[in-house]
Amino acid sequence: MMKIPQFKSFVNKKDYYREVKSVFEKKYIAEGPLGAKFREQLLEITGAKYGVLASNGTLAIYLALKALGIGRGDEVIVQNVTFIASGNSVEMVGAKPVFVDIKAPDDMTLDLKKVEKKLTKRTKAIMIAHLFGSACTNIREIKKFCKKHNLLLVEDAAQALGITDGKTHCGTFGEVGTFSFYADKTVTTGEGGFVVTNNKEVYENMLYLRNQGRMSSGTFVHPRIGYNFRMSDLQSALGLAQLKKLDHIIEEKLKIYNLYQKYLGGKVKFLKLHNKFSFIPFRVIVFVENAEKTMMQMKEDGIEPRSVFFPLHKQPCYTYLKNKDKEFPMSNECFETGICLPTWIGLTKKQIKYTSKSLLKSLK
Ligand SMILES: Cc1ncc(COP(=O)(O)O)c(C=O)c1O
CATH class of the missing domain: 3.90.1150.10 (Aspartate Aminotransferase, domain 1)
Known part of the structure; x- marks a missing residue:
């Protein structure tokens, strides 16, 4: 009888060791030059204007929602079939997740026809997820719907790195898009995440939030409330090796x-x-x-x-x-x-x- 596991990680040791060696040579193991390089390459792939690394895909969504100013008293429509992190990150910012069914059992895409009656004065955003390697089959309609109803579109693109129609990459239709680099993702850093946006103000909010409420490390003056969502260069080394492949x-x-x-x-x-x-x-x-x-x-x-x-x-x-x-x-x-x-x-x-x-x- 064969033994076939659900998943095995793909780690290309040779490339990884080469990248990781440079981390030790530079003696910079927290977030540093390799993080910057990884970020640049991810921006090139996604075509987004701005992006920040995050500690994992769940915190990437949390960071995105927080940077959009979503919080207590707000409601977010969430696609009902997705990984729990999509709903939990809404709960984590203090907002209420409002679940809406998918289009069909074999089409894991938000059913827009069922969204309208779930909208209230408190609805701030719609969160969709591009699942299992396909873009949401109605992503452009969802974008139009959000525009019509003045809602923010948040794309959980944790599983969607590399998925594009040649013009627009998944995760860049909405106000923010988030990615995961968990062990089973297309590109992995073990644990890791990334948020993209084309909105400068949202980007700046994320820079403060992810680095203890300051623009750069090395100062103990913190203009805003912030946290630590950084990623180490050891992780980015793995990410860079993966991108080569x-x-x-x-x-x-x-x-x-x-x-x-x-x-x-x-x-x-x-x-x-x-x-x-x-x-x-x-x-x-x-x-x-x-x-x-x-x-x-x-x-x-x-x-x-x-x-x-x-x-x-x-x-x-x-x-x-x-x-x-x-x-x-x-x-x-x-x-x-x-x-x-x-x-x-x-x-x-x-x-x-x-x-x-x-x-x-x-x-x-
Ligand atoms: C659709 C989806 N959203 C969010 C996440 C959360 O990412 P992470 O495990 O990096 O926190 C994952 C992956 O695990 C996912 O598949």
């Missing part, structure tokens, strides 16, 4: 996706993609009649599948919001039918075939 990472992930398509295409549904944007499978997502049953079969065969996100309205930590389950049929079906298949660099054709066979066995 970005084309390779994308190519390998697409190969995996295409193999799953070859073995499963036409037999199960795949996640709906935005066909005008590039696609970098963060995980390969498929939909079956009963995800729990299929995952059980796969586990018996030594494979580690994973469910898709448990809808936010159902999270035990959010019962205090008293959401009505019947308002979220698409999110519920998405969870009951969706499976994350192992998607990591190094996964062989044989392993993908074995995983696909096991999945199909459960459908009989």
